[in-house]
Amino acid sequence: MSLPWPLPPMTAVTGDLPADGARWALELKWDGVRVLARTSGGAVHAAGRRGTEVTGRYPELSGLADLLAGRDAVLDGEVVAFEDGRPSFGRLQHRMHVERPPARLVRDVPVRYVVFDLLSLDGKALLDRPYTERRAQLADLDLAASGPVEVPPYLDGSDTGQVKELLDFTLEQRLEGLLAKRLDSPYRPGRRVPDWRKVKNFHTREAVVCGWKPGKGRREGGVGSLLLGEYDAAGRLVFLGHVGTGFTDRVLDDLGALLAPLARADSPFAEPLPRELTRDARWVEPRLVGDVAYGALTGEGRLRFPTWRGLRDDKDPREVTHEQS
16 A cells, blocks of 8 residues: 655654663654655655655755665655764754755755655555564665665663663763654654654754844844744744844844744734833744754743754644643
């Protein structure tokens, strides 16, 4: 049975490392963008988390056609840009919004496709097969033989010594954390399930851009900080905090160009904000989603010490909820 295309990916909940490690596999959490790839008849198609066609953004994926030697497959993985040997979401920003990157950009900011699941092979859907069986068939494909594709191994969570070494490694390398996946878990497209858990070393989350405040000094006349929000259980947009660090001058210029056509006269938030937060604020339609790192949440549910990491066009603003984070 062939799978529909595009297929929404299965996603993980945020949680702790499982106590019953023998039932789980551990993978590194790659700080990139989720991409499903399909090879059929020698052609390669790639789709982002929301089903957006991204084949043209990442010409490196075309190598899958040769690696799979004419076989039809649907793969799940992450497109990652590396810097000093570590995944860099900031560096990936240079590529993830460019539909047809010039050869120079592809050369200067190469990406790799880190594949961690196999959903279909030669017309046979594997969604109901356990994680271990899907991973075994993925390993048999030998995709990492050449080109910008890799299939990193997973760690059996039953070896507590190796688990500690892996956790220490992610902390030393300032990696985002781990993904724990039940060995017997099937693949459930479009669902966020506890069979997969994100175990994070530091806090990151998505936030909806709802407005901005002008900068001062060298930022005068442009964007100085962003006002962020999320949707509550009733579907109302609530204030999450504001972020004014983590930007380069180029990022601020690009944000200004994106926000200008989204301008609106009034605040999109459901409740009025204190005057000190809204003074000089410029409001926008809540259509852009950004990624931020932060220290903690206050008692009011607002971000403490947030730092901007970049835009995410693979996320729908309505997905940005407190429950989702």
